[in-house]
Amino acid sequence: MSKENELIKVPHKILEETYKAGMEADEKDRSGTFYHVDQSTVYSKVNELFQGKIELMDTKAALQKYSWLEGYMWKLVDKNKDEFTRKVAEDWSGGYFMRIMPGAEITFPLQSCLLITRKNLEQRVHNIIIAEEGSKAHIITSCVQHSSVPDAAHLGVSEIYVKKGAMLNFTMIHQWSENTLVRPRSAAEIGDKATFVSNYVCMRPVKNVQMYPAAFCNGTDSTVSFNSILYGHTNSLLDIGSKAVLAGKGSKAEMVSRAIAREGSKMIIRGLIEGNNADCKGHLECRGLLLDEEAFLQSIPELIARKKGVEITHEAAVGKISEKEITYLMTRKLSRDQAVSLIIKGFMDVGILGLPEALNAEIKRIVEASAEAD
Amino acid sequence: MNILEVENLSVKVEGKLILKDVTFSLKSHQSHILFGPNGSGKTTLLSALMGLPSYEVVSGKISFMGVDITDKSVEERAKLGMVISFQNPPEITGVKLGDLLKLCLGKSPIARFNEEEQKLIEAFRLTKFLDRDINVGFSGGERKRSEILQLIFLKPKLLLLDEPDSGVDVESLRLIADEIQRYVERSGSSALIITHKGDILDHIKAKYGCVLLAGKFHCFTHPTRIYEEIKKVGYEECVACRVRKTEGWKFEQGK
Ligand SMILES: Nc1ncnc2c1ncn2[C@@H]1O[C@H](COP(=O)(O)OP(=O)(O)OP(=O)(O)O)[C@@H](O)[C@H]1O
Ligand SMILES: [Mg+2]
Numbered sequence: 001m002s003k004e005n006e007l008i009k010v011p012h013k014i015l016e017e018t019y020k021a022g023m024e025a026d027e028k029d030r031s032g033t034f035y036h037v038d039q040s041t042v043y044s045k046v047n048e049l050f051q052g053k054i055e056l057m058d059t060k061a062a063l064q065k066y067s068w069l070e071g072y073m074w075k076l077v078d079k080n081k082d083e084f085t086r087k088v089a090e091d092w093s094g095g096y097f098m099r100i101m102p103g104a105e106i107t108f109p110l111q112s113c114l115l116i117t118r119k120n121l122e123q124r125v126h127n128i129i130i131a132e133e134g135s136k137a138h139i140i141t142s143c144v145q146h147s148s149v150p151d152a153a154h155l156g157v158s159e160i161y162v163k164k165g166a167m168l169n170f171t172m173i174h175q176w177s178e179n180t181l182v183r184p185r186s187a188a189e190i191g192d193k194a195t196f197v198s199n200y201v202c203m204r205p206v207k208n209v210q211m212y213p214a215a216f217c218n219g220t221d222s223t224v225s226f227n228s229i230l231y232g233h234t235n236s237l238l239d240i241g242s243k244a245v246l247a248g249k250g251s252k253a254e255m256v257s258r259a260i261a262r263e264g265s266k267m268i269i270r271g272l273i274e275g276n277n278a279d280c281k282g283h284l285e286c287r288g289l290l291l292d293e294e295a296f297l298q299s300i301p302e303l304i305a306r307k308k309g310v311e312i313t314h315e316a317a318v319g320k321i322s323e324k325e326i327t328y329l330m331t332r333k334l335s336r337d338q339a340v341s342l343i344i345k346g347f348m349d350v351g352i353l354g355l356p357e358a359l360n361a362e363i364k365r366i367v368e369a370s371a372e373a374d
Numbered sequence: 375m376n377i378l379e380v381e382n383l384s385v386k387v388e389g390k391l392i393l394k395d396v397t398f399s400l401k402s403h404q405s406h407i408l409f410g411p412n413g414s415g416k417t418t419l420l421s422a423l424m425g426l427p428s429y430e431v432v433s434g435k436i437s438f439m440g441v442d443i444t445d446k447s448v449e450e451r452a453k454l455g456m457v458i459s460f461q462n463p464p465e466i467t468g469v470k471l472g473d474l475l476k477l478c479l480g481k482s483p484i485a486r487f488n489e490e491e492q493k494l495i496e497a498f499r500l501t502k503f504l505d506r507d508i509n510v511g512f513s514g515g516e517r518k519r520s521e522i523l524q525l526i527f528l529k530p531k532l533l534l535l536d537e538p539d540s541g542v543d544v545e546s547l548r549l550i551a552d553e554i555q556r557y558v559e560r561s562g563s564s565a566l567i568i569t570h571k572g573d574i575l576d577h578i579k580a581k582y583g584c585v586l587l588a589g590k591f592h593c594f595t596h597p598t599r600i601y602e603e604i605k606k607v608g609y610e611e612c613v614a615c616r617v618r619k620t621e622g623w624k625f626e627q628g629k
Contacts, residue, residue, distance in 0.1 A: 287467075324464045327426055330448040331458050332478050332524060342477075346468025346507070 014146065018113050020369070021142035021175040022362055029358065031137075032056045032098075034112035038121055039093035053104035054137075055097070059126050062097035069097070072128050076159045076187035076216070084155045084183040088124045095125035095156070098139065099132065100166070106137035109359055116154060116180070117146040127158040131166040131194075138169045138356060145177045153181040160188035162196045164219065171199040171353060173366065176206040178234055184211045190251075192219035198242070199227045199353040201363060203370035205234035205265075212241040212270065217251035217280075228257040229348045231370055232265030232295065241270030241300075246280035246310075253282040256352045259318075260344060261288065261295035272302040275310030282311070288318035289347055291340075344371050375402040377532055377564045378423070383434030385415075385422045391432070392418045394589040400532070405558055405565040405578050407597035410586035411609045416568045417461055419586065420534045423566075424458040425451050439531065455531030455563075459521040459538055465509040471520060472504030478527035491527070497549065498523045514541035522550050526557050533558070533565040539574045551577030572601040585612060 014037070015025050027033050031050040035043035041058035055062075063069050079089045096112045116123050131137060145152055154176070162168045176182055190196045196215060215224040226242035244253035255271045273282035288297040301314040321343060329339035348371065350363045378400040385393040392415045400406055410416045422429040423436060425448045436444050443451055473483040479491065487495065495501050498519045509517055518538055525533055538554065539547050555578050558565050567578065575598055583597025587609055593600055603612040 322464065323427065325466050327448055328460065328464050328466070329469075329474075331424060331426075331452055332474065333449070333452045333480075333528060334477060335449055342469055342473075343466060346466060346470075349468035351468075 014115060014117065017146060018115065018142055018144050020366065021113070021144045022140055022173045022366055023111055023113050023142050024362075029108055030111045031106045031108040032110045034096045034098075035115065036094060036096065036113070036125060037115045038118050038123065041094050041096075044096075047108065050104075050106060050108070053101050054106060054110060055099040055101070056110070057097050058094040059097045059128055060094045062128070069128065072130065072159060072161065073126070074159075076189055076214075077157050077185050081185060085157060085185050087122075088126055088155050088157045088185075092124040092126050095127040096141075097128050099130045100135035100137045100168070102132040103134040104132075104137075105135070109138040109140050109356075112139070112141045114141070114143045114154070114156065115146065116144070116149060116152045118152070119149050120151050121149075122153040122155065124155045125157070127156065129158070129160040129168070129170070131160075131162045131168040133163045134165040135163075136167045138171070138359060140171045140173070140359065142173045142175065143182075144175045145180050147177065149177065151179045152177075154183070156184045156186075158184065158186035160186065160196065162188060162190045162194040164191040165193045166191070167195045169197040169199070169354060171201065171355065171359070171363070173363070174200070174202040174206065174209065175204045176209075178205045178236075179207050181207055182209040182211075184213070186211070186213040188213070188215045188224070190215060190217045190219055190222040190224055190248075192248070193221045194219055195223045197225045197227070197354055199355075200240065201229045201353075201367065202238065202240075203229075203231045203367060205236045206238070208237045210239040212243060214243040214245065215253070217244060217246045217248050217253065219248045219251070221250040222248045223252045223254075225253070225354070226255045226271075227352045227354070228259075228269075229350065229352070229367060230257065230259040230267060230269070231348065231367075232259065232261045232267045233263045234265065235263070236265040236267075238265070239268045239270070241272065243272040243274070244282060245274045245276065246282060247276045249277050249279050251277060251280045255284045255286075257286045258348050258352065259286070259288040259297060260291060260347065261297045262291035264294045266296045268298045268300065270300045270302070271314070272304070273312050274304040274306070275312050276306045278307040278309035280310055282313070284312075284314035284316075286314075286316040286318070287347070289344070290318065290320050341371060376400060377402045377439055379435075379437040380423070381435045383422065383436065384432045385418055386430040386432050387418055387428065392589055393422065396434070396589070396591060398584070398591050400564055400566055401582065402564055403562045404582060405555075405567060405580040407575070407578075407580050407583040407600075408566060408568045408586060409570070409583065409597075409600055409604060409609075410568075414586045415589050416586050417536055420458055420536050420566070420568065423534055424448060424456060426458075452528070456534065457525045457528050457530040457532070458534040459518075459525055459536055461536040463509050463517055463521060465507065467507050467510060469508050470504065471500065471506055471508050474508055475504070475524060475527055478524050494523065494526070494553075497553070515543055515546045518542050518550060519546060522553065526553060529561065531561075531563045533563065533567075535565060535567040537568050537570065539569055539571055547573060548577060554578060572598070572605075575601065585609065
């Protein structure tokens with residue numbers, strides 16, 4: 001019997017919807033799969049090719065198994081940061097615990113899905129990811145609200161540890177609904193010669209997302225990249241930031257965001273790079289496209305230098321879609337709509353996410369489907 | 375037979391009248407060379423013919439293959455078979471040259487190039503650029519090669535070429551000019567080519583040349599002759615010389 005049949009435990013309708021958010025039903029192409037629906041973990045499995053290389057389970061189960069895990073909880077994210085972190089600290093339903101074992105190279109992406117199917121639910125999860133020394137992995141996590149659910153909230157705390165020499169590429173895809181309140185609270189710690197890539201893709205309308213994940217580059221030659229592709233429409237309110245604190249010698253941060261705003265959506269893109277070591281580098285790039293007069297886009301870059309020698313730069317450009325580009329494409333026999341859609345798709349270039357080819361194609365599919373759905 | 379007829383065309387750019395009452399026509403199956411000093415209105419003319427916004431036609435009429443296109447959109451003109459290469463094409467981040475070339479061919483971006491198309495891409499030395507964003511970081515010559523290849527893939531009936539030869543090296547010039555010539559000859563289409571230099575005349579068979587000066591046409595004669603004159607005496611003297619003709623090309627009738 002093939003393994004993927006076990007996913008039958010997850011209702012078909014849900015699988016279909018999560019597929020649109022990047023979840024692969026065929027587990028052969030994934031190193032592991034995790035599903036947390038509403039308030040409980042319903043599925044958690046490691047592909048047999050990667051047994052012993054990955055640990056994947058509910059965070060609560062992991063806390064039972066490993067006493068040391070307590071030391072990883074609420075270490076990077078302050079329990080008392082705000083009302084949302086306090087709520088999660090008080091009462092939570094689990095979350096994913098992912099551990100990439102030392103030196104393990106996970107060639108297939110590890111996937112997880114946090115799903116809301118119940119009305120008025122406030123989902124509260126606490127996720128822990130540990131990329132052990134010298135490990136290498138790609139994680140794709142999809143957060144989805146079932147389309148029939150009217151109001152809901154998602155409060156998610158994530159603490160990510162990328163240890164010495166490890167490489168972790170973490171892609172989060174949000175597919176909420178027009179009535180979801182979303183408050184992720186994440187932070188990552190990056191060790192010596194370690195690399196953390198944090199990608200965020202939000203394509204569907206959402207009521208209100210506010211997040212400001214932080215990365216602490218404490219290790220020597222540690223690197224962080226934050227990339228985001230944001231498509232705000234139908235009155236969505238997105239306040240998305242990212243913060244990098246460069247403490248390690250030779251540490252580097254790069255932030256790239258592409259934002260499109262239309263139809264009354266309001267987007268604020270923040271970015272903060274703080275250079276605390278004389279030998280560190282950072283660059284922040286934000287590009288925003290406004291498609292109509294009802295939308296609003298604001299870019300707020302902040303650069304802080306605390307030591308001589310810090311080298312942090314930024315470039316930001318927000319504005320209307322270029323008529324010159326539209327016209328140029330129209331001279332190539334494209335209609336105005338085709339030209340606009342091609343520019344939008346190109347603008348939301350998934351190439352900035354640094355994904356392996358297969359995953360790249362999938363995220364591209366999601367982005368293009370959303371761009372075309374208007 | 376004329377492929378394009380322009381009657382009493384006046385064009386404003388940013389409120390300024392650049393072309394004043396211009397009348398001329400382009401012949402079917404022929405290449406035409408347009409000379410003129412910087413700022414004389416050559417790009418304005420091509421842009422107005424293509425119907426690009428911000429080039430306001432204040433009076434006059436443009437007919438393309440017997441159809442009045444004066445009020446038609448860029449897209450409609452393109453679909454009728456008119457194309458333009460830009461002197462300064464825009465950079466479009468994220469849109470790959472390969473995808474645009476496929477769209478020019480009328481293919482979907484997921485389709486593949488056939489062997490012949492691949493050969494032409496290779497000949498234009500653009501194979502390595504297929505995955506690059508359009509014009510982003512392209513050198514001057516690379517832009518020109520990309521522009522011309524796009525146009526050929528569009529299979530046009532009239533090519534409006536804005537200085538396809540400026541900023542390109544000797545080899546690229548030969549390539550671009552030879553390919554234009556080959557396309558025009560094979561497809562029986564026409565071209566209107568702006569140039570400041572004579573080298574392109576070695577490759578493109580053109581009998582028809584003229585000069586645009588201060589928004590007016592002058593000197594309808596053989597392009598090599600115009601070029602020699604300009605080199606010798608400059609534009610001002612050239613248009614004042616005895617070959618001056620303002621009413622169109624007549625000389626070919628004797629041939
Ligand atoms: N967008 C614009 N705004 C203001 N003036 C313009 C604009 N476009 C063109 N012009 C002016 O119109 C005149 C004609 O410009 P055009 O680009 O047609 O010249 P050209 O003959 O193509 O010159 P060149 O040989 O330098 O390419 C110039 O004086 C130019 O400054
Ligand atoms: Mg010009």
